[in-house]
Amino acid sequence: MQPLGDQAVLIHFADENDALQFAAVVRRDGPPWLVDVVQAYASVAVFFDLDQTGYAAVAEHLRQLQDALSRQPDSSTSAAGRLHDIPCCYELQLDLHRIAEHTGLDAEAVIRLHTEDVYTVYAIGFCPGFPYLGYLPSPLCGVPRLTTPRTRVEAGSVGLTGRQTGIYTEARPGGWNLVGRTPLELVNVADGYFPLRTGDRVQFRRIDEAEFRRLQGERLA
């Protein structure tokens, strides 16, 4: 537990699940000075209102929540994340060849492995609503970022690098290897539409180009 300046307390946990659980506990506890809880992988930042409290009081409160959690591990929050089925068209890829080359797998095997596992949203960031999903099955791990990032990656593009996969929720420059594309709208900032949250689970489902066109612009069910 350490200060993230005088605006937040930053806590590192042993693993991603502990961090998820703790973030859920703090949100549910909802003290009046709470401004936001941001989780990324095994770390959690708890932002507080400086007009109402200070670092020492917040750190003490969080320590008590941590103690309570360690005495009685919260089984309800570990399963609290929603499961999302996200259609992905692997024909609309740009880097399948590169991924196949780096992993030594053929394209079909890459697609099969990518759709096989259920991923967890370990962080949201980079751009509004961008879910960092982990972790890839080991044969798919270790593909480095593109040497020269693309100046524009279209919204819906599904990328992977290292141990992670993720979805570009808005068009952005980006350096991940693009394995496919989802037709769904996964973020609408103006509408406050953010269906994916940290702790949710995601599984990709293979669709063809006709299905992609049919679903284009629809929202996550």
Next chain:
Amino acid sequence: MPAIATLTILSPGLYTLLVDRGRPRTRSLGVPVGGAADAFSLALGNALVGNPPDAPALEVCLSGPVLCADEDLACVLFGAPFELNAGGRRLAAGKTFTLLAGEELSIHGTSERARAYLCIGGGIDGPEVLGSRSSLQPVVAGAELPCRRGTIMSRFLRSSFEWNAEPGVLRFLPGAQAEWFSEDRLTGQEFTITPASNRMGLRLHAEPLGSSEREIVSEPVCPGSVQVTRDGQCIVLGVDGQTIGGYPKIAQVIAADLDKLGQLRPGERARFRRVSVEEAEDLYRRKRRELQEWLVRLYVAERRKER
């Protein structure tokens, strides 16, 4: 019933943005806090024209816009000392004025600092997104912003405050990976603000702080986080900065000094000075008190004038 007026952008300037206090509760969605880069100036500018401190206003940066309205407007430009004129009249930053219907208001450049706020009595309207009217995109030529008709007596507030006695000194607490670096390197030299700086972050240049091949797994960051990139240079995150990051953080600028980040301009120099958590909290409270005292004075003066 308040009369509706329209403020038209004739030329947008370098980066002119509708801002209020931003969105402190959307970081977990990956949406930056946003809002005024210098909230202290926004609050006082608003108070000068009788608005609540957080009312939406236009943030202008280094080179301002040209605008005109179809009705008289009660205005002030508060913050950096931009040059401005309307019709043939030369106006002054920090001094309220009535922009007459049809008159062209030109906000030029500023010899020091970087940003100021064009506040209009009754506020400026814009779509609310996630609880804030701060726009995610700068204004463009031809944009029409709804506001309120009004006139105002001339009043002036100088832009010099106790909390900001040293605008180029950024007070900090150690960052999460501070022990990876030598603190002397951070506190013992001056840093130059480079032209690649914007609302997302200030890119600083100095003798490298030492390069680290080590990477961290992305963790939460916030405005004021001082990240060290692979080449040993620093990026200080601004109000539009990302919400999580994978660069090691050597320091975290304290809340009381975040408004300074919005006023540092390319070519200018800054220094870092370490404080304790207790000092940081005390500096925040003192600044808050100074703001409240000014707000009270300005609102009281406003009411006397009305009587």
